[in-house]
Amino acid sequence: MDIVIVGAGPVGLYASYYAGFRAMQCLVLEALPFTGGQIATFYADSTIYDVAGFPRVTGAELLERLERQARSFDTEIRLGARVTGIDATAQGVRIRWAPEDDAAAAHTIDCSAVLLTTGIGRFAPQPLRLPAIEPWLGRGLDYHVSDPSRFAGRRVLVAGGTQRGVELAVDLAERGATVFLIHRRDRLPVPEALRTRLDASTATFLPYRELAALEGEARVTRAVLQDRRSGDRETLAVEAVLPCFGYAADKDTLGNFGVPIEDGAIPVDSRMAAAAGIWAAGDAATYPGKVRVLAADFGEACTAVNNIAATILPGASVFPGYSSHTGGAPRETR
Ligand SMILES: Cc1cc2nc3c(=O)[nH]c(=O)nc-3n(C[C@H](O)[C@H](O)[C@H](O)COP(=O)(O)OP(=O)(O)OC[C@H]3O[C@@H](n4cnc5c(N)ncnc54)[C@H](O)[C@@H]3O)c2cc1C
Incomplete structure (x- = not known):
């Protein structure tokens, strides 16, 4: 596996589109039984006015479009899957995860890079x-x-x-x-x-x-x-x-990911890298001047995935090429 994306909120969905565009094998793990993160959980029916290119769009419509774009490529989005830990390996990282309906079952996946788009934390159901x-x-x-x-x-x-x-x-x-x-x-x-x-x-x-x-x-x-x-x-x-x-965010799992936490988020560099093999974007990431809105979050997903591609794919550059030049098809052949 090239890349595991943790969290299928708006940023994880957009990141998975870019992973497909860079022809990377990608798996998305999401704890909730549905995609869409904060938008789906808290304001699917509200109108959003500040996403580029959409003078107004409901949360639900934005998510429907993000999901459709994410599914342009053959990426699996596994729902009800909570990531519980990350360990460094010689080749990259090992992801530990458990199904939400069977917490005792422990699974692992080895990948070259993990992108944490865990937002404000895993949403746990109110008991x-x-x-x-x-x-x-x-x-x-x-x-x-x-x-x-x-x-x-x-x-x-x-x-x-x-x-x-x-x-x-x-x-x-x-x-x-x-x-x-x-x-x-x-x-x-x-x-x-x-x-x-x-x-x-x-x-x-x-x-x-x-x-x-x-x-x-x-x-x-x-x-x-x-x-x-x-x-x-x-x-x-x-x-x-x-x-x-309803759901409440539980930030505690961030502490299991082997990266430092500052003010509840993961410090990253200008490539969105947090540590060897570990990257973060969206509400999960922090850096000086961070703006916590979707417009900025989507750019971070693009920056993270393209820098991951340049890091793990032999000979790949950071620049992905223009989708308008490839007819939407990935540029890399694997
Ligand atoms: C009421 C409200 C209104 C808003 N209005 C606007 C607006 O008008 N404009 C705007 O730009 N922004 C708005 N925002 C902010 C915007 O929704 C967030 O910036 C955005 O959702 C961040 O996306 P994300 O994908 O980074 O994180 P999230 O949306 O938080 O998604 C993270 C996902 O990761 C999953 N996850 C976390 N931990 C794990 C784990 N360990 N294993 C598996 N899955 C995990 C979570 O379950 C969640 O689904 C609003 C937010 C709220 C709450």
């Missing part, structure tokens, strides 16, 4: 705050849904009326699950079009409900719900409980 809840993890309680098709024919409770929660409820219902969606209020803070899809789906929306307890033996078989207005409790037979209360 259920209930006593004695941990033992249910992996036994019916799951924060990460890597394979939604496994819920077909099952009774599933999605807890939380976030955009992700409503999308998941609709998706699982469309795949043949019997879905219940609970939310603390009756108004779901999601776009009208998504609310319409929910109403048209077979999912049952239960407003004003909170999860009070999980019950079962080897696995969860029942969820106890409490009505926030009356305090009344009801028991729902379910086989899976999927909390969707």
